[in-house]
Amino acid sequence: METTNIVxxxxxxxxxxxMTKVLAQAALDKGHNLMCAETHGMAQxxxxxxxxxxxxxxxxSLVQEGTAHLVLALEENEGxxxxxxxxxxxxxxxxxxxxxxxxxxxxxxxxxxxxRFRSVDAGKLAMELGAPMSLNLALLGxxxxxxxxxxxxxxxxxxxxxxxxxxxxxxxxxxxxxGFEKGSMLL
Amino acid sequence: xxxxxxxxxxxxxxxxxxxxxxxxxxxYPGTPSSEILPEVISRVKAEGLNTYTEWSTNEKVxxxxxxxxxxxxxxxxxxxxQVGLNVAADSLMSAAYIGNIGGLLIISCDDPGPHSSQxxxxxxxxxxxxxxxxxxxxxPQEAREMVKFGMDLSEEFQIPVVLRPxxxxxxxxxxxxxxxxxxxxxxxxxxxxxxxxxxxPKFRLMLHGELNRKLKxxxxxxxxxxxxxxxxxxxxxxxxxxxxxxxxxSAVIRDILAEEGRNDIPLLKIGTPFPFPDAxxxxxxxxxxxxxxxxxxDTLIEYLLxxxxxxxxxxxxxxxxxxxxxxxxxYGVVNRVLKELGLNPFKxxxxxxxxxxxKNLELPVRRPSLCPGCPHRASFYAIRKAIPKxxxxxxxxxxxxxxxxxxxxxxxxxxxxxxMASGFYHSFEQDGKKQPIVxxxxxxxFFHSGTAGLxxxxxxxxxxxxxxxDNEVTAMTGMQPTxxxxxxxxxxxxxxISLERIVSGCGVEYIEVVDPYxxxxxxxxxxxAFEYTESRDxxxxxxxxxxxxxxxxxxxxxxxxxxxxVTDDCTSCNFCLExxxxxxxxxxxxxxxxxxxRHICADCGLCIQVCPQKAIVEVKEH
Numbered sequence: 001m002e003t004t005n006i007v008x009x010x011x012x013x014x015x016x017x018x019m020t021k022v023l024a025q026a027a028l029d030k031g032h033n034l035m036c037a038e039t040h041g042m043a044q045x046x047x048x049x050x051x052x053x054x055x056x057x058x059x060x061s062l063v064q065e066g067t068a069h070l071v072l073a074l075e076e077n078e079g080x081x082x083x084x085x086x087x088x089x090x091x092x093x094x095x096x097x098x099x100x101x102x103x104x105x106x107x108x109x110x111x112x113x114x115x116r117f118r119s120v121d122a123g124k125l126a127m128e129l130g131a132p133m134s135l136n137l138a139l140l141g142x143x144x145x146x147x148x149x150x151x152x153x154x155x156x157x158x159x160x161x162x163x164x165x166x167x168x169x170x171x172x173x174x175x176x177x178x179g180f181e182k183g184s185m186l187l
Numbered sequence: 188x189x190x191x192x193x194x195x196x197x198x199x200x201x202x203x204x205x206x207x208x209x210x211x212x213x214x215y216p217g218t219p220s221s222e223i224l225p226e227v228i229s230r231v232k233a234e235g236l237n238t239y240t241e242w243s244t245n246e247k248v249x250x251x252x253x254x255x256x257x258x259x260x261x262x263x264x265x266x267x268x269q270v271g272l273n274v275a276a277d278s279l280m281s282a283a284y285i286g287n288i289g290g291l292l293i294i295s296c297d298d299p300g301p302h303s304s305q306x307x308x309x310x311x312x313x314x315x316x317x318x319x320x321x322x323x324x325x326x327p328q329e330a331r332e333m334v335k336f337g338m339d340l341s342e343e344f345q346i347p348v349v350l351r352p353x354x355x356x357x358x359x360x361x362x363x364x365x366x367x368x369x370x371x372x373x374x375x376x377x378x379x380x381x382x383x384x385x386x387x388p389k390f391r392l393m394l395h396g397e398l399n400r401k402l403k404x405x406x407x408x409x410x411x412x413x414x415x416x417x418x419x420x421x422x423x424x425x426x427x428x429x430x431x432x433x434x435x436x437s438a439v440i441r442d443i444l445a446e447e448g449r450n451d452i453p454l455l456k457i458g459t460p461f462p463f464p465d466a467x468x469x470x471x472x473x474x475x476x477x478x479x480x481x482x483x484x485d486t487l488i489e490y491l492l493x494x495x496x497x498x499x500x501x502x503x504x505x506x507x508x509x510x511x512x513x514x515x516x517x518y519g520v521v522n523r524v525l526k527e528l529g530l531n532p533f534k535x536x537x538x539x540x541x542x543x544x545x546k547n548l549e550l551p552v553r554r555p556s557l558c559p560g561c562p563h564r565a566s567f568y569a570i571r572k573a574i575p576k577x578x579x580x581x582x583x584x585x586x587x588x589x590x591x592x593x594x595x596x597x598x599x600x601x602x603x604x605x606x607m608a609s610g611f612y613h614s615f616e617q618d619g620k621k622q623p624i625v626x627x628x629x630x631x632x633f634f635h636s637g638t639a640g641l642x643x644x645x646x647x648x649x650x651x652x653x654x655x656x657d658n659e660v661t662a663m664t665g666m667q668p669t670x671x672x673x674x675x676x677x678x679x680x681x682x683x684i685s686l687e688r689i690v691s692g693c694g695v696e697y698i699e700v701v702d703p704y705x706x707x708x709x710x711x712x713x714x715x716a717f718e719y720t721e722s723r724d725x726x727x728x729x730x731x732x733x734x735x736x737x738x739x740x741x742x743x744x745x746x747x748x749x750x751x752x753v754t755d756d757c758t759s760c761n762f763c764l765e766x767x768x769x770x771x772x773x774x775x776x777x778x779x780x781x782x783x784x785r786h787i788c789a790d791c792g793l794c795i796q797v798c799p800q801k802a803i804v805e806v807k808e809h
Contacts, residue, residue: 003442011553013787024193028362034193035326036360039302047555059326059438061359064514066538077550084541109544132786 003056010074015136026159037061095122141176145183199327201226203334208371211256213249216664217268218303219357220296246271257287259375284394290342309485314349323434406462415458429475433457463491560789562734565703567594573713577623584629602636604628609649624651631661645694658736697728749792756802
């Protein structure tokens, strides 16, 4: 199959690694090969965190600029920082205030590159459900509503259910479902 | 379907180690190598294997221990980051001559970028210098295979073998199928043979000759195409350009050539750069007019290719001489060479416009910062307040980020906080000038490389304040235990080593233990310590600033949560933002004053002690 390139970004502590793990495991369960690249060490101390996920038969772990089919951003500015990764026709899913998204002056770029840009206030959603640290699940749920990429909503949900530690399972699924609902409303 | 796991590159290396029957694994943590030993331990526990593992106090200690196991006939390995191999270099050079009985694999992880290191140095050159074989994997699966291959090779030729995974192997994740694991069964034995194990220079000459013979034979074996070294030349076809690549860049270039559908550009992939596969390289070179070499991080392959007249690479300015060879860089390099040689360029052009667009957004610069509630922040704040005019020598660890608080002026290598402090002292003292100096070093770094420098400083009458930042863990690399806390790598109980007693044993006569969360108390102790360094009968003053890491042990670090808020008394003087630099404090444009980011605040309450306007107060909950 053709490789699907995904870039996941945000700030240290927002749960990028877990979000990557969910998508990677879902892809593996579906029988795909995969390669990921993670950020560890010094860069994790509150700085920008990026992870790359390549579903398919890629040899290298890094996504090349201009070739990402999907960019998922847990923080708006980090999303913009990773704009160079977007391929023509890619999907750009961001945790941001819908009324202010996207930042001024970016629409022409998205239109010219035929990029589907969508945002959800995942932080607010997570706060409302009493789990501010789980905004990653809310964004993932939102993203899953659009059927973008090789994984379906059900496949991602099943994976979350199977790999989340028991004490977080309920809240994680609730956030995922809440994000999914927000996304479904936009269809 | 066979069972597959998504494995971190370091996990794949660990799997290779246990699969190869390795009986001892030693390590000192350092990004990007740190996860190898914990991954070994979790396999060992899961399979009930009898494998000895340890966090050693430093990399030289790790290599010496593993070497002894290999001399006793067992398969062993030691793991470290590339700059750690500098510390172990003394052992490596000598071990190459003496050789081993059981397999000995030295895993040294490189950090092109660099992402979390002082240098971008290339471990392959270190192996070349020591005259031992080096293996350079392109992905986790290949790293795992190379571990097993390297262990067999090391044992067959009685020569240490170096594995050089780069960060994109260590911290890549890939789906991998584990195989049944065999336990190493070799019993330790030591046959006395002083002319080898304790060789004097006369015997060393003979050992050197033997080493050279081993290398020659290994070189011949590497030279024919094999699992790690191969090319895709078509029979009787001639090419305008061929690419020679090794390690991570070989994976990158294979993806690019496949995506671009370029079977007019053959690739020679080299997994064993030393001893260099000469015959295979000659065969490849003879079918290509020009060769482009793409390797990380230095120019080993480029140097070792015999006919350099037709070679393009770093030495000809075609490949960047520093920085990581990420896919877009490799793509650009090859594309420029294609154009220069008048060949068909790649399909996509570099998109400079999007980079401009991002640049014009003026996104906030995210610099790494000490965590909210970090005890090091408190220490640096107190140090700068108590002894503001000092030179602040520091060291390798999270606390290097003390530079954000103006509390770190130098960072050279492990242990240099102390050695540079004594060097500065003597330099100024020589001119008759009194220069305050405060050295900061973490507990793990002190255990690693502190004592030799401290002994030396005491012995040679240096004067400075030494602050050991004891957060009871090796935090930066992922919370490995230190010799101070009474826990070993596998979680079992250990003898706990007292920092106070070591410092005292080094001859330091002024030692105080403080809790940096008491900023005022620490301030007082620092001033007293400084006076001691200046007094006639004084010397080096050591302060052990002890408080648990807020990430490692949140409950113990912050036993009483203090919720804070900023009142309207805030005058926006920004003192807290600049001097305390807590990520949870920020200037709120809407309020026109400083505010607290409740998502990340650790509720340590330290900022209450910092605000000059007393505008940060505890929230009284009713």
